[in-house]
Amino acid sequence: MKKLLSFAAMLTLLLVLAACNNDKETVEDSASAGTGEYPEVTFKLAHITPTDHMWHQASEKFKEELETITGGKMSVEIYPASQLGSEADMVQQVEAGSVDMAMITAAYLTSRTPEMAAWFAPYLFETLEEANTAAQSDLGQQVLKKVEGTGLKGLTYLFAGQRTIVTKDTKINSTDDLKGLKLRVTPSPALQSFYRNAGAAPESLSLTEVYSALQTGVIDGMDMDLDATITNKYAEIAKYVAVTNHMVWPSTILTNDKKFNALSQDAQDAVTQAWKVASDYAVTTRSGQEEEFRKELADQGMEVYDLDSSVFKKQIEAFDSEYGGQSDLIKQFIEANR
Secondary structure (H helix, E strand, O other), X not given: OHHHHHHHHHHHHHHHHHHHHHHHHHHHHHHHHOOOOOOOEEEEEEOOOOOOOHHHHHHHHHHHHHHHHOOOOEEEEEEOOOOOOOHHHHHXXXXXXXXXEEEEEHHHHOOOOHHHHHHHOOOOOOOHHHHHHHHHOHHHHHHHHOOOOOOEEEEEEEEOOOEEEEEOXXXXXXXXXXXXXXXXXXXXXXXXXXXXXXXXXXXXXXXXXXXXHHHHOOOOEEEEEHHHHHHOOHHHOOOEEEEOOOOOOEEEEEEEHHHHHOOOHHHHHXXXXXXXXXXXXXXXXXXXXHHHHHHHHHHOOOEEEXXXXXXXXXXXXXXXXXXXXXXXXXXXXXXXXX
């Protein structure tokens, strides 16, 4: 009888422990799916790049992560490849609240947020990892906050590959080779100043116009990253890629200030956390693709070669002096990362 009672007690204890363990797993599963105060909402997210570009892949990562965190309550509709217009159009739509989020290049924003020029100091970062660390720093966040004031809120930065010089017929070995060349450069005062100082003639064209302009000789080349050189098929008409890596290329994730602040704290945290995952994913993934992209362009017939920073020594000094003198924040950012 004692043995039976002992066995029954042990069996009861095991059942209780199993039930507790099941409850724990249920709680953990529920937490992983999101148990916070999340609204049923679908955000509209717009950007300018094709669907095979890193920024679109990061958008998909953000969507996936946000839906996981919130158990599917918060979702995302992505509008790539300028479906909702130019960057200027998308900024206006975010300000008006008709688009919830937009991925806007820091280069475009330099025209309205001069402090963004800090990111385009030539040869400021050797790697995307260094740039990503600077983005999370106090100075990087101060620069991001400068977009606010017109209904916009900056959520984070997102990086693609660093800038290179792509040319149709002219191989660039020195600044002498740039003299008089018509290069498509994003209409940013900071970028255009760098190329003018190097002797080139910057042209402002939207990304959708670049292929035909290069094909017809309207431009001789462009400032571009390897990612976009591949996704936009520029190897079909351009012969050379000078891998200068002279500037990093951040976009900023902008949202409507009032609409974001109207979300619950849980919802805001979910959005912020999902973008952090997407941003880190973009840096890690893109950093591992450099050699792959160089080989792909070479296989497509382009001459891909390195061009050392010493070629642009004067332009580096000129930029630091000009833009560091315009803003204490830009000066501090450059000095902290140079």
